[in-house]
Amino acid sequence: MNQRNTSVSLFVVGAAAGLALTYLGRNARARLRRAVTQAMTVLVTRDRAEAFVESRERMIEALESKRKLGLIERLEIRDAPAGRGTELYLTMRGAGKYGVKEVLRRAKAMLEAGEVPTGRRYA
């Protein structure tokens, strides 16, 4: 009797955990598929920002792969207030919030500092 109860309990717990994991997995996949917009201000003129986003090579460098070009849904450029540079609004599908931010961060570093930082010591 006890053994049967234990088996039933284990089955119920396992099934609940399975359902929860399936739900979370689906949710995570759905979140990743959703289009996400992130913004970043770069301290360069609008002209320079426009030239950057129009350059396919530079955008691929910011995205770190040619494949990701297809994930971009929209890239809007606005003037930041009080001469504080240019605002980039990037909408991507399938990259997630932090993925979109990372692309903007690389673009910002390339535009402002002229290079993307790395913590490596050697090539």
Next chain:
Amino acid sequence: MKAVVWHGPHDVRVERVKDPEILNPRDAVIRVTSSAICGSDLHLYNGFMPMMKPGDILGHEFMGIVEEVGPRVQNLRPGNRVVVPFNIACGNCEPCMREFWSLCDNSNPNAGIAERLYGYSCAGLFGYSHMFGGYAGGQAEYVRVPFADVGPLVVPDGIDDERALFLSDIFPTGYMAAENADIKPGDIVAVWGCGPVGQFAIRSALMIGAEQVIAIDRVPERLEMAAAGGARALHFDEVNVLDALFELTGGRGPDSCIDCVGMEAHGRTPDAVLDKIKQSARLELDRAHVLRLAIQACGKGGTVSVPGVYGGFIDKMPMGTIFEKGLQVRTGQTHVHRYLRPLLDRIRRGDIDPSFVITHRGTLDDAPKYYRLMAEHKDDFIKSFVRPSSMTRGEVSRREEMAAGRR
């Protein structure tokens, strides 16, 4: 090359690792001539800083000779003797333009990690965990310095390494702490923690115009050094600090309080004991006993300046005290670049000789021992001065002169 490598809490070793290379156009590679162990390195040594990985090279206080520069570094050339700020700044973003160098937007390649914890990331730091970029540190024979056209300052030949090295961190950190304390002539300033940063905060407060500085610690040699620097010393195990400060300030409380202790504060009050338990159980990252005391002690309308390092969340923050007394709290990683030239000028003029703080001189091979001594407050340890090899000071000076001759 040889380097001081982190392997885990209380486990640092001197090992042979691959030499650094120029990776970006604004990089330089520097042959380190001297480095030091900072009090904040102890947070890594004690295992309180997240995102360290075995194999990481430690050290953010260092100086040396430029060996090689990238194609976009126009202001330095091989042979230049430079001191390097501990934080890395691009010089082009808005925070850099506003001289908030430690808040650089572009120097932390792992900014995304720091952002999840802090909302926004600060600059990349040498030898200070992967959250701040995973950059290799300067407790090594060579180091790669990113954005070398912005950070390193060429040191004049007349100023030796012992006087110049601490421009990389602790002198500007102590100075900025005093500046943040908003000191006006006639003010009384209380400084908690008489480690190296505390020593520079004491001397800087007096240079800026404080009437009196009260130094609080429990390590006798640190209190002696503070007194030699012009402070009134308080041993916190022998007196009730709040009562003593009340008495020493005619009941007004200090005008400014400086917390040079940070996340590993010691104390015997219930809040300090609870902090210790919670930190040990990883329920809290920072032990903020000193910060609470500083807020409690500070006089009405005063300023609390916090150069001590905090990494995350603290409990029992007395926000009501800050509010009811109208206190200002000012803090942040030091904007070292802002202070390099003015403080070099002070050294040149003889206002201060930063080498007063050195108690131990050795080589990289001594570094693990120095970490242990520093963590355990043994052997009257306050500050180390570490050469990469066993060259004597005279030999090093001759080498530096030869390098200068080649320039």
